[in-house]
Structure formats: C-alpha cells, structure tokens
Amino acid sequence: MAMKGGFLDNLGKIYGIYTVGFIVFVIFLGISEAMFGMSPKTIGYVYMAVTIGLYAMIGILSRTAKVSEYYVAGRSVPAFFNGMATGSDWMSAASFIGMAGTIFTLGYDGLAYIMGWTGGYVLLAVFLGPYLRKFGQYTIPDFLGARYGGNAARSIGIIAAITASFTYLIAQVTGVGIIMSRFLNLDFTVGVFVGLGGILVCSMLGGMKAVTWTQVAQYIILIVAYLIPPTVMSYKATGNPISEIAYGQALQKIDAKEKAINADPKEVEVMALWKKSADELDADIKGLPGSLAAKKTALEAKLAALPATAAVAEKEAINKAITALPATPEIAKEKWSAAKTAALGKSKPMKPYLQPFARLDMKNMLALTFCLMVGTAGLPHILMRYYTVPSVKDARMSVGWSLFFIFLLYFTAPAVAAFGRSEVLNNIVGLPIAQLPAWMANWGKVGLVAFKDINADGILQWYELTIGPDAIVLAMPEIAGLPYVISGLVAAGGLAAALSTADGLLLTISNALSHDLYYKMLDPHASINKRLAMSRTLLVVTALIAAWVATYKITIIVELVAWAFSIAAASFFPALVMGIWDKRSNKAGALAGMYVGFFSCVIYMVGSRFYGLDIWGVKTISSGLFGIPLGFIVTYVVSRMTAPPSQELQDFVESVRIPRGAAKGVEE
Amino acid sequence: MAKELAGLDKEKLKAYWAYNVRLTTIVMVIWFVVTYVAIFFAPQLDTIVIAGFPMGYYMGAQGSLIIFVILIFWYAFKMNAADKTYGVEEEEE
Numbered sequence: 098m099a100m101k102g103g104f105l106d107n108l109g110k111i112y113g114i115y116t117v118g119f120i121v122f123v124i125f126l127g128i129s130e131a132m133f134g135m136s137p138k139t140i141g142y143v144y145m146a147v148t149i150g151l152y153a154m155i156g157i158l159s160r161t162a163k164v165s166e167y168y169v170a171g172r173s174v175p176a177f178f179n180g181m182a183t184g185s186d187w188m189s190a191a192s193f194i195g196m197a198g199t200i201f202t203l204g205y206d207g208l209a210y211i212m213g214w215t216g217g218y219v220l221l222a223v224f225l226g227p228y229l230r231k232f233g234q235y236t237i238p239d240f241l242g243a244r245y246g247g248n249a250a251r252s253i254g255i256i257a258a259i260t261a262s263f264t265y266l267i268a269q270v271t272g273v274g275i276i277m278s279r280f281l282n283l284d285f286t287v288g289v290f291v292g293l294g295g296i297l298v299c300s301m302l303g304g305m306k307a308v309t310w311t312q313v314a315q316y317i318i319l320i321v322a323y324l325i326p327p328t329v330m331s332y333k334a335t336g337n338p339i340s341e342i343a344y345g346q347a348l349q350k351i352d353a354k355e356k357a358i359n360a361d362p363k364e365v366e367v368m369a370l371w372k373k374s375a376d377e378l379d380a381d382i383k384g385l386p387g388s389l390a391a392k393k394t395a396l397e398a399k400l401a402a403l404p405a406t407a408a409v410a411e412k413e414a415i416n417k418a419i420t421a422l423p424a425t426p427e428i429a430k431e432k433w434s435a436a437k438t439a440a441l442g443k444s445k446p447m448k449p450y451l452q453p454f455a456r457l458d459m460k461n462m463l464a465l466t467f468c469l470m471v472g473t474a475g476l477p478h479i480l481m482r483y484y485t486v487p488s489v490k491d492a493r494m495s496v497g498w499s500l501f502f503i504f505l506l507y508f509t510a511p512a513v514a515a516f517g518r519s520e521v522l523n524n525i526v527g528l529p530i531a532q533l534p535a536w537m538a539n540w541g542k543v544g545l546v547a548f549k550d551i552n553a554d555g556i557l558q559w560y561e562l563t564i565g566p567d568a569i570v571l572a573m574p575e576i577a578g579l580p581y582v583i584s585g586l587v588a589a590g591g592l593a594a595a596l597s598t599a600d601g602l603l604l605t606i607s608n609a610l611s612h613d614l615y616y617k618m619l620d621p622h623a624s625i626n627k628r629l630a631m632s633r634t635l636l637v638v639t640a641l642i643a644a645w646v647a648t649y650k651i652t653i654i655v656e657l658v659a660w661a662f663s664i665a666a667a668s669f670f671p672a673l674v675m676g677i678w679d680k681r682s683n684k685a686g687a688l689a690g691m692y693v694g695f696f697s698c699v700i701y702m703v704g705s706r707f708y709g710l711d712i713w714g715v716k717t718i719s720s721g722l723f724g725i726p727l728g729f730i731v732t733y734v735v736s737r738m739t740a741p742p743s744q745e746l747q748d749f750v751e752s753v754r755i756p757r758g759a760a761k762g763v764e765e
Numbered sequence: 766m767a768k769e770l771a772g773l774d775k776e777k778l779k780a781y782w783a784y785n786v787r788l789t790t791i792v793m794v795i796w797f798v799v800t801y802v803a804i805f806f807a808p809q810l811d812t813i814v815i816a817g818f819p820m821g822y823y824m825g826a827q828g829s830l831i832i833f834v835i836l837i838f839w840y841a842f843k844m845n846a847a848d849k850t851y852g853v854e855e856e857e858e
Contacts, residue, residue, distance in 0.1 A: 222837040463801060
C-alpha cells in the first residue's frame with residue numbers, strides 16, 4: 098500500500114522521468130545507427146523488445162487482487178492521467194496509421210473523421226461522463242441493469258458491448274500483426290502472438306489498474322512518434338517547425354499543382370490510356386468466358402511459335418503470363434472488374450483536394466460526422482474509463498483532458514496529409530522513373546506504393562501513381578529524410594496505439610462476461626478470488642479467440658469496425674442518455690428502444706451493403722443515422738405508454754444527477 | 766426525498782438541474798454550429814483564405830476541434846463552480 102500511495106503522489110515525476118528516459122533511449126539508438134551502423138532490423142527488434150517489455154513490466158508492478166483495482170483502478174486515477182489513458186485507449190491503429198492517409202485521399206471530405214471522432218467527446222462530457230462516475234459501478238451493463246431494473250436490460254447491454262468491442266478488437270490485433278510483420282519481417286501469426294503476449298501479462302495481472310498505467314506510457318510513446326516527422330518535414334518545407342500552422346502553405350501548393358496537372362498534356366494522355374484500358378477490360382468482362390480462353394490460346398500460340406533458338410527467359414516470361422491468368426471465369430470477372438474500377442478512377446481529372454463534397458456529398462458528410470460522434474460517445478471501453486477517476490468533478494475535467502490529448506494527434510493528421518500530398522505532387526510527380534526516391538521502392542515491396550509507366554515516356558505522371566492510405570504516416574520519416582531510427586519509432590508508436598486500444602477492449606469484453614454475466618446474473622455469491630480468476634481466464638480466452646480470428650485476415654474488417662460504431666451509437670447511446678435525462682423512461686421503453694435501434698441499424702447496414710437498400714442515398718457507413726433517432730423516439734413513446742418507473746428508480750435518477758451523496762438503490 | 770438526497774432542499778436541486786440544462790443547451794448549440802453549420806457553409810467559408818487556409822477547410826481540420834476542447838473545459842469549470850453555489854458538491858473525504 099505504501100508503494101501505491103507513493104506512486105500516485107509522484108505521477109508527474111515518474112512519467113516525466115519516463116518521457117525523458119524514452120527520448121534518451123531514442124537518441125541512443127540514433128547514435129548507434131549513425132556511428133556504428135546499427136541495422137534497421139536490429140533497431141526494429143530493440144524497439145519492440147524494449148516497448149513490449151516495458152508494458153509487461155508495468156503490468157507486473159501493478160498486479161492486484163482487489164476487485165476495485167482490477168475493475169476500476171481503485172477509482173484513484175487523476176483527471177489529467179485518465180485523459181492520457183483515454184487518449185491511447187481511444188486512438189487505435191486506424192487513427193495512428195490510417196487517419197492522415199484517409200485525408201490524403203479524400204481531401205476535405207476526410208475531415209468528417211476528424212470532427213466526428215473528436216466532437217463525440219462533447220456529447221460524452223455533457224450527457225454521460227459525470228453521471229456515470231456518480232453512479233460509480235464497474236461496467237456499462239451495470240448502469241443499464243440498475244436503471245432499467247434487471248437482467249433483461251443488462252443482457253442487451255452485454256450483447257451490444259461484446260459485439261461492438263470484439264469487431265473492434267480484431268481490427269487492433271490485425272494491426273499489431275501487420276506492424277510486427279512489416280517491421281520485423283516476422284510471420285503475421287507470430288507477430289500477433291508476440292504482440293498480444295505483452296499486453297496479456299499486463300491486463301491479466303493488473304486489470305484496469307495495470308491497463309491505465311500502461312496506456313499512459315503508451316500515449317507518451319505514440320504522441321512523440323506521431324509529432325516528430327511532420328515537425329521536421331514542416332521545418333524543411335517552410336522554415337516553420339509548427340506543422341499545424343505552416344501547412345496552409347502546403348495546401349496552396351497542392352491546389353496550384355493539381356490545376357497544373359489536370360491541364361498537363363502528358364497527364365491528359367495518361368488519362369486517355371487508362372480510359373482505353375478500362376474499355377478493353379470492360380469488353381473482356383462482357384466476353385467471358387470466351388475472352389479468357391482466347392487470351393490463353395493466344396499466349397500458347399505465341400509460345401509454340403517461338404523459334405527453338407529463342408532465349409530461355411523469353412519462354413519463361415510467356416509461361417509466367419499463362420499461369421498468371423485467372424483460373425476460372427468467376428475469378429477473372431472479379432479481378433478484371435477491380436482493375437476496371439481502378440483504371441476508370443485514373444481516367445478522369447481529379448477533383449480539388451480542398452473542394453468540399455467532391456467525394457462525399459454534403460448529406461453523407463453530415464450523416465457520417467453525426468454517426469461517428471454518437472458512436473464515440475457510446476463505446477463502452479471509453480465510457481468505462483470515467484469510472485476510474487476519484488470524483489464527479491474529476492470526471493468532468495477528465496473528459497476535457499481526454500479530448501485535449503486526442504486533439505494533439507488529430508489536429509496534426511491533416512498537416513501530415515497536406516505535407517505528404519504536397520511532396521508527392523510537387524517533388525515526385527515529373528521525376529524520371531529511374532530517379533524515384535528509395536522510399537517508393539521500399540513501400541512498393543509491401544504493396545503500399547505502385548506505379549505503371551503506362552505512356553512509356555520514362556517519366557512519372559500523377560495518374561500513373563497509386564499510394565495506399567497507410568503509406569503516408571509510415572513513409573513520412575523517409576520522405577522527410579529522417580534516419581531509420583525515426584521510422585522504427587513510428588512503428589513503435591503504431592504498435593502502442595494498437596496495443597493500448599486492444600487492452601481496453603479486452604478488458605471490456607472479459608468484464609462484461611465475468612462481472613455482468615457470471616457474477617451479476619449467474620452466481621451472485623461468488624467469492625472475490627473466484628470472480629477475479631474467472632475474469633483473468635476469460636481475458637486470455639478472448640485474446641486467443643481474437644488472435645485466431647485475426648489470422649484469417651478477413652477483408653471486411655474495416656467495414657466491421659465502422660459497423661461497430663453504428664451499433665454502439667444506435668443501441669447504447671439512447672438508452673444511457675434517456676436513463677439519466679428522462680426520469681420517465683422505463684424498462685419497457687428502454688428495451689424497445691435498444692432493440693429497435695440495434696435492429697434498424699443492422700438492417701440498414703446489411704441491406705445497403707449487400708441488397709441495394711437505399712434511403713435518401715445514405716451510405717452503409719452512416720447506418721446509425723436511422724437507428725439513433727429511432728432508439729430515442731421508441732424509448733420515449735413506449736415509456737409514455739406504459740407505467741412510470743418506481744419511486745426508488747426515480748430517486749436513483751435524481752441521485753445520479755447531483756454530485757453529493759451516494760447513488761441510490763445501488764448495493765456494495 | 767429531500768432527506769434521502771443528503772439533506773438538500775428540493776427547490777435548490779431543481780434550480781441546480783435547470784442551470785445544468787441551460788449550460789448543456791448552450792454547449793450543444795455551439796457544438797452544432799461549429800460542426801454542422803460549418804460543414805453546410807463550407808463552400809462559402811472557403812472564399813475567405815487566411816495564411817493559406819480556406820476557412821471552410823480550417824473549421825473542419827482545426828477550428829471546430831479547438832472549440833470542442835475549450836467547450837468541455839468551460840463546461841467542467843462552470844459545473845464544478847455551480848456544485849458549490851448550489852451546495853451539492855461532493856463531500857471531501
């Protein structure tokens with residue numbers, strides 16, 4: 098106990114020393130690289146070993162056998178540090194690696210993600226955070242169970258929490274595997290298990306307590322890693338190291354160059370060639386299966402016609418082309434259709450980066466922003482974090498700190514995107530193919546950068562180049578001319594982002610099962626030891642299942658994550674908000690609201706994705722647009738049509754609304 | 766009920782909650798304007814360019830975010846003060 102008190106009293110000092118220590122470690126690695134030629138592979142391994150070892154060590158130091166420490170970190174996390182922990186809990190591999198790339202590709206319309214994923218905290222701050230803290234239990238289903246009297250509401254809460262968190266978890270585990278395999282050349286599966294090993298030690302031994310202090314450590318690594326490359330890039334490009342201010346100049350350069358490119362005769366020629374290629378592919382697709390057979394026959398005839406004196410290489414090239422042909426007409430159709438879409442995309446002049454609604458119409462931009470905001474405020478692994486602060490007062494401040502720490506990364510992401518795009522447009526396009534910088538070849542190997550000199554002039558045109566969204570953040574250190582030690586740091590940052598989110602999600606799922614399902618519903622007399630043992634076991638099992646699912650590398654995973662948001666938004670958010678803000682809402686209303694919200698959301702998702710369902714042109718990604726208001730309306734109407742909640746429940750609501758006193762009607 | 770809620774009188778509680786609702790409404794109006802109204806008028810805002818930033822783009826990339834952060838802290842300070850004014854602050858342990 099003495100140590101714990103000492104730790105909490107000295108948080109600032111401890112994490113200050115930690116931050117300085119980490120920077121010294123990076124500098125030390127940098128010196129090793131520059132003076133002693135430490136290889137990128139060694140640097141990668143040192144980073145991974147040190148950071149994962151660090152997370153495991155924090156876990157061991159924070160091990161606990163107390164229920165309140167395991168579930169809510171003893172409710173002793175100061176607002177500021179809970180803000181940091183929430184920051185890394187919230188920012189996933191997608192925020193860290195994907196966000197800037199999304200803006201790079203979508204321009205203004207990509208900002209829906211920036212606003213959506215930050216504006217949700219305003220909803221959280223005024224509608225939920227402080228009240229959940231006052232309620233002061235362990236999980237989100239706990240609140241639903243207490244407010245809506247019983248296991249029915251709790252069960253839906255459990256199902257929604259697990260559905261939303263598990264899909265999200267798989268995406269994080271996949272992210273861990275990708276980063277490990279790319280930077281360490283480990284096999285994907287091995288990468289997944291090595292990465293998970295570190296966080297399992299952490300969350301299994303220390304529950305929320307360990308996860309919190311690890312997340313703070315992970316936040317520091319990820320923010321340092323994210324901010325260094327754009328700072329250097331900005332200084333080099335504009336003389337101003339503050340990239341968030343300086344990138345206005347980059348935006349202007351992008352705009353000017355885009356106009357020039359669309360008017361350049363060489364680029365126009367390339368666009369026409371893509372149009373031709375798309376038309377040919379279209380003819381091939383229409384001509385299936387005959388067109389596939391014809392291609393094969395033509396190649397075989399060419400092979401047969403080769404003179405006996407022909408070089409072996411020439412023969413092999415034709416054989417290779419034959420084996421590269423799609424095996425069946427079905428595969429051919431899929432492959433050629435994808436190629437056709439890509440070719441068509443490059444056959445039309447690009448719309449300006451800065452122009453609003455060029456890629457997403459205004460209606461969908463508004464809808465997407467709204468769904469992302471509400472989804473943010475409804476995700477259980479985030480809501481849970483506000484149980485860990487000492488008081489309601491701290492909960493209010495902590496939401497502010499959370500958003501501040503998230504803001505540091507999110508307001509830099511558009512700067513990363515702008516500098517990346519300006520660099521590619523102004524300094525890469527127009528280079529002779531032979532003189533392209535090394536980073537393009539490096540990231541080309543893993544398929545993130547691709548180009549095809551379709552007009553064979555030996556010069557790279559914009560419309561000949563394809564850049565994967567993930568490449569922007571990952572390649573930024575190389576684009577900025579930084580040593581490999583910074584690339585490794587970015588990888589360690591991405592890993593920290595993925596692991597910290599995975600940690601929070603794992604805990605949410607295993608708590609929903611061990612606390613809500615097992616302890617609250619199945620065996621209310623279970624001893625503390627039994628409950629904790631159960632929770633730790635479920636944690637490992639959940640992690641293993643997630644890792645196993647991730648090794649299948651399902652391609653639909655990105656969509657699933659977007660769906661998780663809409664599900665959380667449509668099922669949790671209305672029931673939670675009404676539970677606090679509308680005393681008259683009752684069990685029947687909340688249950689009906691959650692069912693209707695959940696199913697209307699799922700029906701629109703599946704319907705619009707697979708069966709062409711279309712209401713007002715709303716895209717699949719914004720499916721929550723219908724479920725969210727429906728959830729509210731149904732809860733309101735059904736509650737009014739049925740008997741009001743008991744006096745005890747109304748007193749309970751009253752007690753949650755004010756900071757003073759204990760929450761009513763809650764045991765323990 | 767008054768007794769149950771830590772000896773607070775009902776009128777004061779009502780006034781406290783009304784104050785909270787008013788504050789929440791203000792926060793929500795500002796939140797709505799800086800995101801949704803700003804998106805709606807982005808093409809018009811873009812005609813103003815400051816330091817290279819068209820204002821419609823700037824609002825989406827930075828302006829709204831800065832306002833969100835300030836808004837949450839402002840709400841927290843106001844409510845933490847109101848707790849004391851209305852005598853409903855948490856007991857110190």
